[in-house]
Amino acid sequence: MKKIININLSGRLIPIEDSAYEVLRQYLDSLKRYFAKEEGGDEIVTDIEARIAELFNDKLKNGAHCITDADVEAVKLSMGTPEQFDEDAPKDQHQQQSFAGAAPAGDRPRKRFYRDPEDKVVSGVCGGLGAYFNVDPVVFRIIFTLLVLGSFGAAAIVYIVLWVSAPYAETSAEKLEMRGEKVDLNNIKNTVQEEMHNVKNQFAKAGNDIKNFSQGRGRQIGNDIERFFLGFFRGLGKVIVAITKSFFIFFAVVILFCLIVTGIALIVSSAALVPLQHLVFANGTQVVMFWGSLGLIIGIPVLALVIFLVRKATGAKQTSRFVAPTLAFLWIIGLVTAAGLASSFVRDVRRSSTTTDVFNVAQPPAGKLLVKLADKDYIYHDDDIEFGIFDDDVRITGDTTVINDIRVRLEKSNTDSFQVEVLRYAKGRTNGEAAANAENIVFQLSQQDSVLYIPRGFGLREGSRYRVQRVVVVIKVPKGKNIDVDNEVYRHFSFRSHSKYDDDYFYDRVWRDEDGRSSLEVTPGGEIREKNKTQPANKDSLETNYKYHSSFNIALPAPNTAQEPA
Incomplete structure (x- = not known):
């Protein structure tokens, strides 16, 4: 084998x-x-x-x-x-x-029809026919020309078919087959060497023609063309240089103006930023690093552009050779300082901690818990000037810091009573510091009759700093009882109707009908899902004939002992 x-x-x-x-x-x-x-x-x-x-x-x-x-x-x-x-x-x-x-x-030697690339006018079809039939290709060119004229173009179709179907004779073996010669070592060698000699002769002839032309009238014409293009490109180069210089000067002025405006805005807003120092920075070193890096990163480019524009305006050729290295060194120091500050911030939030408090819920007599948003005066004051940072999660209102990162999670209760838990979440440099930051969150739920009020935000105790604090309110709903959530609560907070995801994920905002009402139900297996709702509008237990037109209702089916697993 x-x-x-x-x-x-x-x-x-x-x-x-x-x-x-x-x-x-x-x-x-x-x-x-x-x-x-x-x-x-x-x-x-x-x-x-x-x-x-x-x-x-x-x-x-x-x-x-x-x-x-x-x-x-x-x-x-x-x-x-x-x-x-x-x-x-x-x-x-x-x-x-x-x-x-x-x-x-x-x-044995055989003939094949190829298009001749060395004897072609259009595509080499006539050259290939001449080699195949051992006839001068001019004869076939005359025949095709007469046929095209006499047949009103019909012969052109035949030519095109031959053009498309017949391949080029590219290799030496194909050229030998095209002429009907034996394809052996000797003939292949002769064909290749003949092609190389033809190429050399063509290049030599072209070189001699160019040389002879350049020695006569061609040299004079070439000199005239050379002088014309040299003058043209010199003038064009001067115009391009002038336009480029003007563009860069204009661009530098625009950048300088933007940097100056940014600097003025930072100076004007520094009065408002100073109170934030105690909220963000852990110590005085971070404060110095922040303002120092900010001044160097923005100030050095402004100073460099000013020096550049002054040189252009006064016509000064150069400045001290120490200016550019000094400015570059200071700017790099600013970048390094900013990187160090960022690294310090990362270390300040590398650990996390969560504390859990249980809110004692007074069970509603009608088996329905209402969830509403606390009044605005609970935290905000209309005459205060407020602005937000950190994607508007932290707002400064007067001398009060309010954090809006509150989330509400609805779960199935394992008992026959409503249960509410408050999870306080925070980060810190160490686990102990993270736990202390979580304990310093000031957040208090309140209840009046069957209405549970959730504050619009939470505060921090004096001396506390912002370390990505968050509050999660977990409302556990028993089977056979209902919960109505006011739509203002729904719009203000992030909601999740199941607990299989971690609280670090963004909460879904779903289940809204066109009339502002949606309905969810908890299955016997504990899964909360959307259901078709046909019940009438609910009435508040505190206000007569009050309808929650913009609320959604969660109705958990009553226990069915026949379907309950053992």
């Missing part, structure tokens, strides 16, 4: 026996060694490999499963070996005749 391998020969995948591949490799190596001393040796070997690959491919198309030793020997017999070129002409001719007689009939 012989081993079969796949080889890539001139871009074709050829299955070949291992022993046959060894014979083929030795044959190709001998060709490379022989033609290495010939002009265009690499091109000759490449064309020979392409011809061998074509012969092998024809063999496979005829039903052969792979290339055998006999197939390789037949190719060698058809193509010839380098040793034949070292013998004299009569002996060589006798050997080639004997090889031709021993070769298979499929290896």
Whole structure:
């Protein structure tokens, strides 16, 4: 049993026996060694490999499963070996005749129609026909011209079909087949070398023509053209330089103006930013690093632009050689300081902690808990000036800091009573500091009859700093009881109706009908899902005939002992 391998020969995948591949490799190596001393040796070997690959491919198309030793020997017999070129002409001719007689009939010279790339006017069709029929291509060109004129263009279709269907004779083997010559080593070598000589002659002729033209009138015309373009490009270069300088000066003025406006805005707003220092910065070092880095990062570019514009305005050629390095050094110091400050902030919030408090809920007598937003006067005052930072989660109102990051989570209660838990979440440099920051959150729920009031925000005790504090109100609803949530609460807070996600994720805001009412239900398995609601508007237990037109209702089905799991 012989081993079969796949080889890539001139871009074709050829299955070949291992022993046959060894014979083929030795044959190709001998060709490379022989033609290495010939002009265009690499091109000759490449064309020979392409011809061998074509012969092998024809063999496979005829039903052969792979290339055998006999197939390789037949190719060698058809193509010839380098040793034949070292013998004299009569002996060589006798050997080639004997090889031709021993070769298979499929290896005899054959003609194929190709388009001739070396003798073409449009596409090489007529040149290929002339080579195939051994007729001057001019004859076919005249015939096609007359047929196109006489048939009102019908012959052009025939020409186009031949153009599309006939391939170019690109390799030496294809050019030999186009002329009906035997495709062997000697003819391939002669074809490649002839092509190289033709290319050299064409380049030499073109060089001589250019040289002769340049020595006469061409030299004079060339000098005139050179003078014209030199003058044109010199003038164009001056215009481009002037426009570029003007653009950069204008751009520098615009940047300087923007930086100055930014600096003025920072100075004006610094009075409002100073009170925030105790809320954000942990110590005086961070305060110094913040203002220092801010001044250097913004101030150094402003100063550099001012120096640049002053130089352009006064015509000064240069400044002290220490100015640019000094400004660059100070600006880098600002960047390093800002990076250090950012690293310090990251360390200040690397730990987190959560505390849990239970709010004692007075169970509503009607089995329905109402959730409303506390009055605005609970925290805000209409005559205060307020602004927000950290995506508006922290608002400064007068001398009061209010954090709005409150979330409400609805869960199924494991008892038959409403339960409310308050989760206080905060970060800190250490676990203990994070726990202390969570304890310093000032947040208080309140209840009046069956109404649970949730504050609009929460505050921090004196001396506390903002460390991503958050409050999560968990309302646990028992089966068979209802909860109505005022739509103002729904709009103001982030809601989640299930607890399978962590509180760090953004809460969903869903389940709203066109009339501002939506309905959820808790299944016996504890899953809260949307349900079709047909119940009438609910009435507040405190205000007669008050309707929650912009509220959503959660109705948990009453226990069904028949369906309850054991």
